[in-house]
Amino acid sequence: MSHDHTPTVAPTYSIPVGPLHVALEEPMYFKIDVEGETVKHVGINAGHAHRGIEYLTTKRTIYQNVVLTERICSLCSNSHPQTFAMAAEKIAGIEVPERGIYLRVVADELKRIASHIFNVALLVHLTGYETYFMHMMQVREICQDTLESVFGNRQDIGAMCIGGVRYDVDEKSIAYILAQLARIEPEVRDFIKTFKSNGTILRRTKDVGVLTHANAITCGVVGPVARGSGIDYDVRREATYAAYDRLPLMVHTQTDGDVWSRAMVRLEETITSIDLVRVCLRDLPGGDAHIHDRPDIPPGQAIARTEAPRGEVFYYLRTNESAQPERVKWRVPTYMNWDALRFMLQDAKVADIAIIVNSIDPCLSCTER
């Protein structure tokens, strides 16, 4: 009998992470080469879910597509139809009424509040602080109830239409939204305080998953991921749309580029969003919230971009003589942001993978539509 002395465990080996249940229950697969407990190489494998929505948009009319694009993603379900409508309005030369553009900001920012709190709550869940996770989700529930009461649905709020917004607010709903925001704001300020002081959160998120300013530019990251690495860029300010040029928009940045910085950018943006909704409801002009006819969209092409909760959403729309668009193409923030995971995960601990992946707020349903 011969004795084999080769060790049973190699010093380096590769582990699969995904395709399910990395941070969110979404199909994302990483082939990770580790050395002991340290990540040495990350292979990103995309394309597990293809729903063919870009093709489906060419089979539906422009007016039906406003609803279809809303169903691309549940958390940015307002940004997609808004950007699509903006592109269609550009082709047809439709002017959105003043009241409509203010109400677009209200819908957009309310969704942003819900999305940011959701992501940061998941981060807290991944650090193992379950009590605080439940508490944050409960605060988010205030926002979800607001969405349901004002728009009629928790996720697919159906606020957008070509030429304005489908909903309107009266004195009663303005008072209701303001009361709900007054409930959310102190809680979010408390989140910020907790994130600055709580040992559990600080130890798991500080100096973890660092994306340097240079690497952030190399990857072309957008949204809170870029701002967390010190890139002062926000589409709402750089290529202003809706009513943002008239609103006191603050762009928050952090310099460290770690998981904590990205979470902090999101929390501070939540406060800014609350302020923006308040200003919009205060300065809300009268008149119509949308145009009253249903103009045909002439042949042409246009691009539009907006700042979704995860970063820049870019739409390209080409129309022809028919009622259906000839081509709709969108680029979503996660597409650029997940490339940066190669840098963030480099030399990270295996236990931190989920936290780092969650910190880019991945949205696979947008990316692999």
Add this chain to the structure above:
Amino acid sequence: MNFLTLFARNLRTGPQTEAFPLGPAFTPEKLRGRIVFNAENCEGCRICERVCPAGAIKFAKSPDGMTFDCWHNTCVFCGNCEFYCPTDAIHQTNDWNLAHVQADKFAMVEHGLIPNMKCSDCGATALNTAPMVKNVKPPLSEAELGEVRSRCPKCRAKYLKNRKVPS
């Protein structure tokens, strides 16, 4: 907020979950739920059928008139039909109780009929739709509306033309 403060607060405020199904669930007035069709108000323009992204709404000719069907199992509850309807003939209620047994799946349909009638003027068979008179000036009185409604499309046009005040 630390764990103990949260714990104390939760003990004081009690569970946050709703008692449903033992109690009522939070249902806002504006919730976009079950579709209700009012054939009386329908102009028969079929815009709801065209803007419905799911293809849940179907109009069809029948010996009795024109039928309307909205299949709730296909509907995505987006509310496009209600938004684009010119006469408020289609509504979304806040009723979300749409769970049903498999045997009832073909019964989850909102059905309506725009009946046939005989034109009071020429006697031709026509649909008894609500007249498209939103932009008619001066607005029609209740009696005039009834008169327009009792006519076929051709006679309606004639009636409205004769009514026009020469400018």
